[in-house]
Amino acid sequence: MVVVLDHNIKESEKENLIVFLEQKGFRIKEIRGEEETILGAVGLIPMDLREVEILPGVARVIPITKPYKLASREFKKEDTCVPVGTIKIGGPRIVIIAGPCAVESKQQILEVAHLVKESGAAVLRGGAYKPRTSPYSFQGLGEEGLKYLKEAGEASGLPTISEIVSTEHTDMFSDYIDILQIGARNMQNFELLKKVGSLGKPVMLKRGPAATIQDLLMSAEYLLAHGTDYVILCERGIRTFETYTRNTLDISAIPVVKKLSHLPIFVDPSHGTGIREKVLPMGLAAIAAGADGLIVEVHTDPDSALSDGPQSLYPEQFEKLMRDIEALAPVLGKEVAKPPEHLPSTGPLISTAPIRTGERLQVGFQGEKAAFSENALFRYFPEETDSVPLPEFRDVFNSVLEGRTHCGIIPLENTLTGSIHQNYDLLLQYPDLKIIGEKTIRIIHNLIALPSAEIKDIKRVYSHPQALSQCTGFLDRFPNWEKIPFYDTAGAVGFILKKGNRANAAIASEEAGKFYKMKILKEGIETNSRNYTRFVIIAREEYFKVREPNKASLVFSTLNKPGSLYEVLKVLAEKSINMKKLESRPIPGKPWEEMFYVDVDIPKKFSIFSAAIDVLKKETEDLRILGMYKA
Numbered sequence: 001m002v003v004v005l006d007h008n009i010k011e012s013e014k015e016n017l018i019v020f021l022e023q024k025g026f027r028i029k030e031i032r033g034e035e036e037t038i039l040g041a042v043g044l045i046p047m048d049l050r051e052v053e054i055l056p057g058v059a060r061v062i063p064i065t066k067p068y069k070l071a072s073r074e075f076k077k078e079d080t081c082v083p084v085g086t087i088k089i090g091g092p093r094i095v096i097i098a099g100p101c102a103v104e105s106k107q108q109i110l111e112v113a114h115l116v117k118e119s120g121a122a123v124l125r126g127g128a129y130k131p132r133t134s135p136y137s138f139q140g141l142g143e144e145g146l147k148y149l150k151e152a153g154e155a156s157g158l159p160t161i162s163e164i165v166s167t168e169h170t171d172m173f174s175d176y177i178d179i180l181q182i183g184a185r186n187m188q189n190f191e192l193l194k195k196v197g198s199l200g201k202p203v204m205l206k207r208g209p210a211a212t213i214q215d216l217l218m219s220a221e222y223l224l225a226h227g228t229d230y231v232i233l234c235e236r237g238i239r240t241f242e243t244y245t246r247n248t249l250d251i252s253a254i255p256v257v258k259k260l261s262h263l264p265i266f267v268d269p270s271h272g273t274g275i276r277e278k279v280l281p282m283g284l285a286a287i288a289a290g291a292d293g294l295i296v297e298v299h300t301d302p303d304s305a306l307s308d309g310p311q312s313l314y315p316e317q318f319e320k321l322m323r324d325i326e327a328l329a330p331v332l333g334k335e336v337a338k339p340p341e342h343l344p345s346t347g348p349l350i351s352t353a354p355i356r357t358g359e360r361l362q363v364g365f366q367g368e369k370a371a372f373s374e375n376a377l378f379r380y381f382p383e384e385t386d387s388v389p390l391p392e393f394r395d396v397f398n399s400v401l402e403g404r405t406h407c408g409i410i411p412l413e414n415t416l417t418g419s420i421h422q423n424y425d426l427l428l429q430y431p432d433l434k435i436i437g438e439k440t441i442r443i444i445h446n447l448i449a450l451p452s453a454e455i456k457d458i459k460r461v462y463s464h465p466q467a468l469s470q471c472t473g474f475l476d477r478f479p480n481w482e483k484i485p486f487y488d489t490a491g492a493v494g495f496i497l498k499k500g501n502r503a504n505a506a507i508a509s510e511e512a513g514k515f516y517k518m519k520i521l522k523e524g525i526e527t528n529s530r531n532y533t534r535f536v537i538i539a540r541e542e543y544f545k546v547r548e549p550n551k552a553s554l555v556f557s558t559l560n561k562p563g564s565l566y567e568v569l570k571v572l573a574e575k576s577i578n579m580k581k582l583e584s585r586p587i588p589g590k591p592w593e594e595m596f597y598v599d600v601d602i603p604k605k606f607s608i609f610s611a612a613i614d615v616l617k618k619e620t621e622d623l624r625i626l627g628m629y630k631a
């Protein structure tokens with residue numbers, strides 16, 4: 001059964017509850033979700049759930065009807081995300097694992113590693129212990145192979161996966177490898193499952209050639225019951241009467257597993273088909289069907305590969321596969337995961353003062369020094385923060401994702417000109433980044449020129465298009481001035497300074513004028529003085545935890561049926577959750593379909609919010625929390 005805990009449960013109440021359930025014979029596993037904490041009570045013990053329901057600190061009790069418990073959706077509603085090095089597997093991302101069937105030499109694996117990384121793979125595969133049908137075939141390099149794989153992983157910045165075939169090898173694999181693979185032939189080697197599960201590391205469990213989906217989930221249960229929380233399932237083809245392909249790749253297993261289990265499901269189109277030219281179409285089909293990723297065999301010289309050459313992709317075929325997956329991802333509302341280049345040296349940081357003593361916080365913003373974004377940045381962060389100017393909004397996201405900056409700041413909406421859709425779209429494309437804070441600042445525009453210039457000298461005005469459009473009332477008075485869009489307000493001031501022409505002016509902040517030692521010809525030229533821009537702070541969610549958030553930003557699309565938006569609003573109204581914003585946007589890649597952006601206040605009693613989210617998940621499609629933060 002699943003025991004959902006009250007948000008206000010006392011530590012002593014929780015302990016009593018655990019003792020009570022353990023005395024009944026249950027094994028207890030605690031899961032702290034984003035919205036609620038649950039206890040999974042696993043065991044085949046008949047009992048009246050009401051006995052648990054009445055205990056203090058219990059919000060509700062849900063029975064698990066499936067024979068697999070920890071692996072079931074009944075046990076855990078949210079998708080499991082498996083952290084592997086610097087990336088995550090599962091959720092709104094697609095992870096591509098690639099590499100040779102077997103590690104053949106140090107040089108071979110190093111070459112393939114760089115090549116697949118270059119094309120966009122996020123994890124490196126390579127077998128060192130190969131379970132072969134014939135004892136005379138190449139059996140793998142053993143420990144030497146694992147060493148080479150680790151070296152290649154480190155050299156390319158990719159985490160690694162390799163197949164473990166014996167319980168005697170667990171220590172060795174723990175030393176070298178990030179994800180342990182249980183091969184199809186060992187799916188029901190229960191002693192191996194128990195031992196590997198007990199390591200607590202991520203495990204990829206491949207479906208046996210004659211295993212049902214239920215068999216697969218029962219084997220996953222072995223792994224989960226023995227310690228690990230991180231199992232990745234993998235469909236790799238099953239035996240059927242068909243002989244054209246090596247196996248029959250069961251694509252329908254993907255939506256079936258997605259419904260039954262919270263675990264990520266991968267597809268191996270290489271072993272699934274056994275034929276190189278079938279790997280690309282089946283790989284794309286798997287991603288389209290909802291797979292969380294692929295594991296693909298790639299070789300620099302497949303024709304002389306020591307194992308599985310005929311199904312190994314040539315480098316250029318893999319590159320094409322990655323390009324096609326990149327094109328498919330937005331249609332599915334997903335992002336292809338890439339490992340960050342560097343990680344912040346500060347490591348995990350908690351709270352809104354996310355910095356260790358003696359270390360400066362790096363925050364990226366779009367534009368030049370003294371841009372409005374930088375003003376907002378310094379109003380949110382302490383003075384001893386390093387602001388990092390970046391050319392494009394996407395660069396701000398990338399720098400945070402890749403760990404070159406700890407956080408980023410981006411504008412989301414302006415009271416006069418509305419939402420900055422590009423940034424909303426980027427928030428969706430970077431699911432690993434979350435909003436952790438917000439800052440709204442008043443935008444006061446100024447006409448700025450060279451110190452020697454007067455208003456009568458001006459012929460041209462440079463600024464960001466947003467700024468130009470916010471000052472139309474003033475600019476309309478000078479119909480002869482040429483209005484020239486520039487990528488950044490502060491950058492425009494720097495530009496006219498460099499040009500040194502008294503006929504040029506720029507529209508920017510007072511700070512930008514001061515920064516470049518220019519003259520402010522006219523202050524406050526914005527058409528409407530109620531000109532505010534709301535900025536949000538983005539960060540990798542694992543490094544920043546916001547204590548007691550009071551605002552949340554959500555995005556979802558409604559189910560395609562009458563009254564579906566009304567149903568959503570009804571949920572919020574019934575729970576008395578204050579809505580701050582509601583806006584619709586076309587879904588990129590899905591013509592005529594809309595998604596909705598909603599900002600809400602998080603009630604003091606957090607459980608009201610999480611209960612509302614539970615209902616909303618049923619009433620919407622693809623609900624995502626862009627962030628929970630302090631307004």
Ligand code: PEP
Pocket residue numbers: 101127131163182183184185206236268271
């Ligand atoms: C492999 O991935 O190297 C492999 C042998 O796959 P499977 O266990 O699915 O046959």
Ligand code: MN
Pocket residue numbers: 101102271297307308
């Ligand atoms: Mn192989």
